[in-house]
Every structure is written in structure tokens, then in C-alpha cells.
Amino acid sequence: MASEEENLSKTLEESDHDEEMPTASETLATATASSSDDSGSEEEADEGADELRIQALEQALRNQPLDYDSHLQYVNCLRKSGEIEKLRNAREEMNRLFPLSPKLWQDWIGDEISLNQGAEAFAEIEKLYERAVQEYLSVPLWCDYINFVQERDESVLQCSPNGATKMRELLERAITVAGFHVTEGNKIWEAYREYEQALLLTIDEENTEEKAKQNQRIRSLFHRQLAVPLTNIKATLMDYKAWEADQGNSNDMDNELDGVPPNIALNYQKASAAYNARKQYEDQLSSPVQSEADKLQHFMNYIKFEESSGDPARVQILYERAISEFAVSSDLWLAYTNYLDRTLKVASILKSVYYRATRNCPWISELWVRYLLSLERTNSSEEEIKSVFEQSLQCAFQTAKEYLDLYLTRIDGLRRRFSLDQRDFDFQLIRQTFMDASDSLSAQILPEELLSLHKYWAKLEINLGKDIIAARGVWDNLIKKSGSTLESYEGYIAMEVAMGNLNEARAIYKRCYAKRFAGTGSEDICHSWIKFEREHGTLEDYDVALKKVTTRLNEVMLFKAQQESKGKIDHSSVSVKETTSSPLKRKPDQKSSAKAPLAKKRRQNTEKIEEKPQPDHGRMEVDSKEQLEKEEEGKEIEKPKPEFYNDQCTAFVSSLNLRTNEEDLKSFFSDCGGATAVRLVRDKVTGKSRGFAYVDFSDDQHLQAAIAKNKSSLHGAKLSIARSNPSRSKNSRSGTAGSSRGRGTGRRFPPRNESKSTEEERNPSKEKEKVTFAAPRSLMKPLGWNKKDDKGKDEAGGGEQLKSNEAFRNLFLKK
Structure with a gap:
């Protein structure tokens, strides 16, 4: 049977990235070998090796504080060396981060008992037992606890009333927790009966009334135990009949139920039948030849059977048995908590x-969400809920969506509490939670998720906060962060219309109707404005909107027509690419080429030369492959080249805490040496870190030293460090950066706009290609205007002057 330590260690190893720092075992092996070479004697070598092992493990834990295996080895080394204070601190730190197995608790408590024999130490050891029995179900640990109190507690030893009460309460707790364990529960019942029988011997023979009460307690324990399906239930019945015979109640030992009260006999028969029904499952669990997966499946089958019987106490104890052996099975914890939420609903x-579930599987966000909801259902305090929420944000989840679910769960709970009692609840707490969610997740979550978050925020600002100014600020903040999407403006307008603020809604239409939206968004917002004015505006408002929208729609139609035309030309050019030198003309035969008028050829060549220095408006109009190469060469000379990095000796660092800056990274890699530059990738709008960086090193040796620090923590985040691959394009690298996983406390989801940032760095001139619809035509040509239009006019009319704005508008209206 695999131990809990092996299960947890295995899970941690599977969750880590392939590129890891040297393990503690490797470090210890090196330290031991070095110590053996330098020592003069075997005993001195052992002492030196132990010291080096301890130092190596301390360094490993500083680099990887969440390495369970290193903690375990460190505790064992300190226990062997006899450094008591360091051992206590190491155990406390390990238990702060992880639950401890029953075996580790027994070792810890056993060491403390051997070191402390006085009455003052009793209370501290009793506290350790209380902590131990709350983490995993362990019948041996409960038996140790019972024996310790019975042997070391003065009040219990003196059989005082207070001592008897304390001991019975402890034994009843043990019965509740472990007394239904089919194969080991009878140990708790027997310990209970032995204690009560020992008390019987201390009662004066003349005190018949007290002896009768004590005998009834023992009889009651027998009756209770005989109603529970446990191993050796028949032997328990024989012990009961023998005890009754000692009390003077004769019975036939050969007749199983002779002398047993009818109700107890009926309960015994039911318990025996229940045990026989469960025996096959217990045999499967106790089989020594089976894999962990098979054993877990046997547990799940057993649990399903117990759920069908409808006894919540038996289902719970079976889940606890499974958890004690598969402590890091997230599916098991999810099933267990789901059953408790549906069935028991007991707050404690x-x-x-x-x-315990979130301590064993802190990387499962669904467990944290359920935890928060459970605390709210049980009317827990705001301080307790806030503490759990803050702990959840420090865990490492796979996606930003999981963090968003946690924020929304917290906001939902705050909203419900605020609605119930506004006097004792500050709305600023809800607002601050929204702000934190927006600031930390805007660059990572999907646009529709970001829109939903801000829509919810604005709604609460109006309904609960009663602050329309703050609600407008929420929408303005979203528009700034989302890049002016159509959905953001539509949501903003819908809010103002619902509030009856028609002038404010009209002002938003005027802000956005001329913006460029994806798909049919530009037309949709125009039609939406016209509909708005029909339903809410005056005739003057309708005329103004119609005039603006008509002009805008004509511009959009013209632009789309020219784009479609360009698409057709490009399509035809592909089909004749190999047979013509011009993408706009069909290749003439040699005869027609030879007979072409000389004047026409000269005019064509002149036009090509004149067109060459003109700015490119998005269409590549060239007459030959050589001409294209010349124009591209000219562009490279005219435009400043952006700075590129070949990443020949560069480390790619991801999963950074968002507050980490360049100086922090320089300091972090200072022990590696050779770092020549640190490039922290930031958002171009907000200037905030995107969670990844490139660090250049002078040579390969220093780079390898930096990569060896993979999985180290910086500002609470477990970093992923790998060599930057120069053979990949920047688009490919930005699409995969930050996707490595590790078990740390920092956030580990990849920035969504990483590839966009890389594209902007590669082509800084793209911003110049944006179309400005509202610019005067005397300064900027309308959408779709190109050099061909100028050339056609020159050929037809000898260089027609551009029309005025009014003339151009009248031209469209006539059409």
C-alpha cells in the first residue's frame, strides 16, 4: 500500500516542468561523495556528510519551498542528527505548507513524548494529537491518543468526575470519527469498553447504585457495537454473552442469540447482513496485488454502494478512508465535498x-469556489471568507478564467450580504474587488468575459452603489482597455437608455458612429443610432443623425467596394503569376509587344518612374518583379529599422509576478553572472508587465546557470526559465510563452496579447496604415483612394483638381 508521502511527492513531480533544478537527492549524493573523499575516518565522514546533507537541503528549500520530498528528507536528516530546535521548526514549516501523514505525526509526537515527561509538556503534546487526528482518518493514531490521555492525564488517572467526563468525550469523538471503520473500528469500541470496565473496578462494592449505573454503561456500549457492521462482530456477541453471564444473567453459549434481548438480536442480525454485503468490497481493498488506480476504483465502487444504502455517516467514513490513501486525488475531494454539500450540510x-481539500489540492480552483460558497451558506464571518479568498488568489491555476470565477464568486457573496444588511456593509469593498479583478485579468481573459465583468460592475454601481458617475467610469475604463469594441459601446448606450439618460446616450453615439468596428459593426452602430432617434429623439435630432450616418455609410460602402475589387484583382493575378509581368494585364504575345507604339511605352515608363516615390496606401501596384524589389529596398532605406534580438544566448522567463521589474530580475540572476540585458515585455497602453521577459547572457555557461534556476520563486511566483529558441519566429515564441506549468504560489496563465505585441514590434509602421474616416478631404484622401485614381484622371483630363468637401458630399447624395 503506497504511503501518503509517496502519493503527494508523485503528484508534485508530475506537475513540474521538464526542465527542473537538480533534485535534492542529486545534491545530497554529491555532498555525501564529497564528504567521504575529504574525511579521515568513517565516523567523521558520516558526521560531515550529515552536515552537508542538511545544508544542501536548506538551500534546496530556499529555492523550492513547495518541494514536499525535500521537506521530508530535511526532517529525517535533522531527526538523525539530533538538532531538536531545528527539527521542530522544520516540522512546523512543513505542516504549514502540507498536511502530514499519520506516520509523520506519530514520529513527531513520539519524539516529543520521549523528550518531555513533565506535566507542562502534556498540554503541548495533547495539542499535537488534536492537530494530527484532524488531518486524516487513522484508527492507530486515535488509539495512541486515547492511550496517551489515559496514561498521562492526572485527572483521568485519579478517576475523578472531571477526568471521567473528559475521557468519555474523547472516546465518543473517536467513535464518531473512526467507530464505523469496518475493519478497524472495533479497536475504538474495545478501548471504550475497557476504560468503562476499569472504572467499574474503582467503585466501592457497597455503592450498589453506582455499580449498577456503570454496568449499564458497559451494557449499552455492547448494544451499540452489536448494531454496527464490523469485522469479528460474532466474537463481540460472544464477549457480550460472557459478560452478561458474569453479571448473573445465564445464557446458552452454544445458542448464538440465547439470552440476548430481542431488539439487540434484531440489530445484530441486520449488522451481520450489512457486513456480509460489504465483505467483498473490503476484500478487494485489502488485496496486496493491485495497482493504485485499481484500488481507487474499488473505493469509488464501494462509496457508490454505501450511498445507495442511505447512511451518511458510513459514506463519510468511507470517503475519509479513501482520502487517507489518495490525499491528492482532486476527483475524490470534489466528489466528497459535493456529497457533503448535498447531504450532510453540517457547518463544522x-x-x-x-x-483539508484545499490544503491537499490547492491548484483546483473549483474546490476554492465551493469553499467560499460553503462558508457563506454556514453564515461564516466576513473575516473568515476574506481570508480564504485571499489564500485562493495565491494559488497557481492553469487559466485566467479560473481566477475570474473566484473573483465573481467573491463579488456574488458580497452583493448578497450587502443586499441583506447595507448598514453594516461598505459598498467600497465590492468596488475594490471589481477593480482588482479588472486590473489583474484584463490582459488575459477573453473579450466577452471582460465585457461581462464590467457590465456586472456597472450594474451594481447603479443598483447598490447608487452612483451613475461611477458606472459611467466603469464603461469608459472598459472602452479604454478593450480597444473600443462595438459591444462595449452598445452596453454603455443600453445602460444610459435604461436609466432614461437620452442625451448621454446620444453623446455616446456621436463618439462612436465614425469608428471602425469589425465585421458589419460600423453599419450596425449607424443603424442603431437612427433607430434610437426614431424612438426617442426629436425631428431635428433625427435629421442630424441621418446626415452624419448617411455620409459615414457611403464611406464604408466605398471602402468595402474597393476592398472587394482589390481582392478580385489579386485573385486573377495569382492565376497568371507565372505568365505575366504585370498583375493587372493579361500577358501579350511577342508580336503585339514588338508592335507596341514607342510613345505609349515611353508614357508607361514615365508613369512608373513618377509613381515610385509616392506613398503606399495599402495596395502594391508594380509592373514587374524588379520594380517590387526596388520599392521594397527604398522603403527599408526610408523607414527606421526596429531593434531586433537574435536570442542566441538568451533565457526566456515566464510566469512572472506582475509587480516584478527589470531590477528585480537583474538581482535574481546576479548569482549566475554574465547577464548583459533584461527585456521585460510590457503592455504598450498601460505600461504594466505582461508576466514574461528575455534575459541576455554573455555566454552559454552563464545561460545554463540561469536555466538551472528554473522553478525558483520570485515575489511568490514560481518562474519558468528556458532557453530562448532563435530558430522560431517571434510570433511562434509569443504564442507559447508562459505556458509552462509548475507547482508554485504565483499565477501561471499566459498573456493573451503577447503575439499582438510581437507583431507591433516587428512592424511599427502599421499604425500609419490606420484609416481615419473623419479627416477633411482637403488634407487626406477618402477611403480606398489610390494612385490609380490619380493616374486615370491625369490621362483623361490632364490632372483634375480634388473636389471640395461640399462638392464631394453632393456627389454622393445625387447618386
């Missing part, structure tokens, strides 16, 4: 299980 049990 729910809190305990969710607390």
Missing part, C-alpha cells in the same frame, strides 16, 4: 473537509 464538518 464542511469547514473541516474544505480546509
Whole structure:
């Protein structure tokens, strides 16, 4: 049977990235070999090796504080060396980060008992036992706890009333937690009966009334145990009949139920039948030849059977048995918590299980979401809920969507509490949570998710905060962050219309009707404005909107027509690419080429030379392959080249904490040496870090030293460090950066706009290609205007002058 330590260590190893730092085992092996070479004697070599092992493990834990295996080895080394204080601190730190297995708790408590024998130490050891029995179900650990209190507690030893009460409460707790364990639960029942029988011996023979009460307690324990399906239930019945015979109640030992009260006999028969029904499942679990996957499946089948029987206590204890052996199975924890939420709904049990679930599987966001909801259902305090929420944000989830779900769960809970009691609840807490979610997730979540978050925010600002100014600020903030999407403006307008603020809605239409939106968005916003004015505006408002929208729609139609025309030309050019030198003309035969008028050829060549220095408006109009190469060469000379990095000796660092800056990275790699430059990628609008960077090194040796720090923590985030591959394009590298996973406390989801940033760095001139619809035509040509239009006019009319704005508008209206 695999131990809990092996399960947890295995999961941690599987969740780490392939590129890892040297393991603690490798470090220890090196340290041991070095110590053996330098020592003069075997004993001195062992002492030196132990010291080096401890130092190596301390360094490993500083680099990887969440390495369970290193913690385990460190505790074992300190236990062997006898450094008591360091051992206590190491165990406390390990338990702060991870639950400890029953075996680790038994070792810890055993060491403390051997070191401390006085009465003052009793209370501290008792606290350790209380912590131990709350983490995993362990019948041996409960038995140790019972024996310790029975042997070391003065009040229990003296059989005082307070001591008896304390001992019975402890034993009842043990029965509740472990007494239904089919194969080991009878140990708790027997310990309970032995204690009560020991108390019976201390009662004075003349005190018949007290002895009768004590006998009834023992009889009641027998009756309770005989109603529980446990191993050796028949032997328990024989012990009961023998005890009754000692009390003077004769019975026939050969007749199984002779002398047993009818109701107890009926319960015994039911318990025996229940045990027989479960025996096949217990045999499967106890089989020594089976894989962990098979054993987990046997547990799930067993749990399904218990759920069908309808006894929540038996289902719960079976889940606890499974958890004690498969502590990091997220599916098991999810099934367990789901069952408790549906069935038991006991506040103390729910809190305990969710607390342990999130400690064993902190990377499962669904467990944290359920934990928050469970705390709200059980009317927990705001301080407790806030503490759990803040802990959840420090965990490492795979996607930004998981963090968004946590924020929304927290906001939902705050909204419900604010609605119930506005006097004792500050709306600023809701607003601050929205702000934190927006600031930390805007660059990572999908646009529709970001829109939904801000729409919810604005709605609460109006309904709960009663602050329309703040709600408008929410929409303005979204428009700034999302790049003026159509949905953002539509949501903003819908809010103003719902509030009856028609002038404000009209002002938003005027802000956005001339903007360029994806797909049919430009036409949609224009039609939406006209509809708005028909339903809400005056005739003057309608005329103004119609005039502006008509001009805008004509511009959009012209632009799309020219784009479609260009697409057709490009399509035809592909089909004759190999047979013509001009993409606009069909290739003439040699005879027609030879007979072409000399004047026409001269005019064509002149036009080509005149067109060459003119700016490119998005269409490549060239007459030959040589002409294209010349124009491209000219562009490269005229435009400043952006700075590129070949990444020949560069480390790519991802999963950075968003507050980490260049100086922090320089300091982090200072021990590696050779770092020549740090390039932290930032958002071009906000200037905030996107969570990844490139660090250049002078040579390969220093680069390898930096890569060896993979999975190290910086500002609470577990970094992913790998060699930057110069053979890949920047688009490919930005699409995969930050996708490595590790088990740390920092956030590890990839920036969504990474590829966009790389494209902008590669082509900084793209911003110049944006079309400005509202510019005067005397300064800028309308959409779709190109050099061919100028050339056609020159040929036809000898260089026609551009029309005025009014003349151009009248031309469209006539059409």
C-alpha cells in the first residue's frame, strides 16, 4: 500500500516542468561523495556528510519551498542528527505548507513524548494529537491518543468526575470519527469498553447504585457495537454473552442469540447482513496485488454502494478512508465535498473537509469556489471568507478564467450580504474587488468575459452603489482597455437608455458612429443610432443623425467596394503569376509587344518612374518583379529599422509576478553572472508587465546557470526559465510563452496579447496604415483612394483638381 508521502511527492513531480533544478537527492549524493573523499575516518565522514546533507537541503528549500520530498528528507536528516530546535521548526514549516501523514505525526509526537515527561509538556503534546487526528482518518493514531490521555492525564488517572467526563468525550469523538471503520473500528469500541470496565473496578462494592449505573454503561456500549457492521462482530456477541453471564444473567453459549434481548438480536442480525454485503468490497481493498488506480476504483465502487444504502455517516467514513490513501486525488475531494454539500450540510464538518481539500489540492480552483460558497451558506464571518479568498488568489491555476470565477464568486457573496444588511456593509469593498479583478485579468481573459465583468460592475454601481458617475467610469475604463469594441459601446448606450439618460446616450453615439468596428459593426452602430432617434429623439435630432450616418455609410460602402475589387484583382493575378509581368494585364504575345507604339511605352515608363516615390496606401501596384524589389529596398532605406534580438544566448522567463521589474530580475540572476540585458515585455497602453521577459547572457555557461534556476520563486511566483529558441519566429515564441506549468504560489496563465505585441514590434509602421474616416478631404484622401485614381484622371483630363468637401458630399447624395 503506497504511503501518503509517496502519493503527494508523485503528484508534485508530475506537475513540474521538464526542465527542473537538480533534485535534492542529486545534491545530497554529491555532498555525501564529497564528504567521504575529504574525511579521515568513517565516523567523521558520516558526521560531515550529515552536515552537508542538511545544508544542501536548506538551500534546496530556499529555492523550492513547495518541494514536499525535500521537506521530508530535511526532517529525517535533522531527526538523525539530533538538532531538536531545528527539527521542530522544520516540522512546523512543513505542516504549514502540507498536511502530514499519520506516520509523520506519530514520529513527531513520539519524539516529543520521549523528550518531555513533565506535566507542562502534556498540554503541548495533547495539542499535537488534536492537530494530527484532524488531518486524516487513522484508527492507530486515535488509539495512541486515547492511550496517551489515559496514561498521562492526572485527572483521568485519579478517576475523578472531571477526568471521567473528559475521557468519555474523547472516546465518543473517536467513535464518531473512526467507530464505523469496518475493519478497524472495533479497536475504538474495545478501548471504550475497557476504560468503562476499569472504572467499574474503582467503585466501592457497597455503592450498589453506582455499580449498577456503570454496568449499564458497559451494557449499552455492547448494544451499540452489536448494531454496527464490523469485522469479528460474532466474537463481540460472544464477549457480550460472557459478560452478561458474569453479571448473573445465564445464557446458552452454544445458542448464538440465547439470552440476548430481542431488539439487540434484531440489530445484530441486520449488522451481520450489512457486513456480509460489504465483505467483498473490503476484500478487494485489502488485496496486496493491485495497482493504485485499481484500488481507487474499488473505493469509488464501494462509496457508490454505501450511498445507495442511505447512511451518511458510513459514506463519510468511507470517503475519509479513501482520502487517507489518495490525499491528492482532486476527483475524490470534489466528489466528497459535493456529497457533503448535498447531504450532510453540517457547518463544522464542511469547514473541516474544505480546509483539508484545499490544503491537499490547492491548484483546483473549483474546490476554492465551493469553499467560499460553503462558508457563506454556514453564515461564516466576513473575516473568515476574506481570508480564504485571499489564500485562493495565491494559488497557481492553469487559466485566467479560473481566477475570474473566484473573483465573481467573491463579488456574488458580497452583493448578497450587502443586499441583506447595507448598514453594516461598505459598498467600497465590492468596488475594490471589481477593480482588482479588472486590473489583474484584463490582459488575459477573453473579450466577452471582460465585457461581462464590467457590465456586472456597472450594474451594481447603479443598483447598490447608487452612483451613475461611477458606472459611467466603469464603461469608459472598459472602452479604454478593450480597444473600443462595438459591444462595449452598445452596453454603455443600453445602460444610459435604461436609466432614461437620452442625451448621454446620444453623446455616446456621436463618439462612436465614425469608428471602425469589425465585421458589419460600423453599419450596425449607424443603424442603431437612427433607430434610437426614431424612438426617442426629436425631428431635428433625427435629421442630424441621418446626415452624419448617411455620409459615414457611403464611406464604408466605398471602402468595402474597393476592398472587394482589390481582392478580385489579386485573385486573377495569382492565376497568371507565372505568365505575366504585370498583375493587372493579361500577358501579350511577342508580336503585339514588338508592335507596341514607342510613345505609349515611353508614357508607361514615365508613369512608373513618377509613381515610385509616392506613398503606399495599402495596395502594391508594380509592373514587374524588379520594380517590387526596388520599392521594397527604398522603403527599408526610408523607414527606421526596429531593434531586433537574435536570442542566441538568451533565457526566456515566464510566469512572472506582475509587480516584478527589470531590477528585480537583474538581482535574481546576479548569482549566475554574465547577464548583459533584461527585456521585460510590457503592455504598450498601460505600461504594466505582461508576466514574461528575455534575459541576455554573455555566454552559454552563464545561460545554463540561469536555466538551472528554473522553478525558483520570485515575489511568490514560481518562474519558468528556458532557453530562448532563435530558430522560431517571434510570433511562434509569443504564442507559447508562459505556458509552462509548475507547482508554485504565483499565477501561471499566459498573456493573451503577447503575439499582438510581437507583431507591433516587428512592424511599427502599421499604425500609419490606420484609416481615419473623419479627416477633411482637403488634407487626406477618402477611403480606398489610390494612385490609380490619380493616374486615370491625369490621362483623361490632364490632372483634375480634388473636389471640395461640399462638392464631394453632393456627389454622393445625387447618386
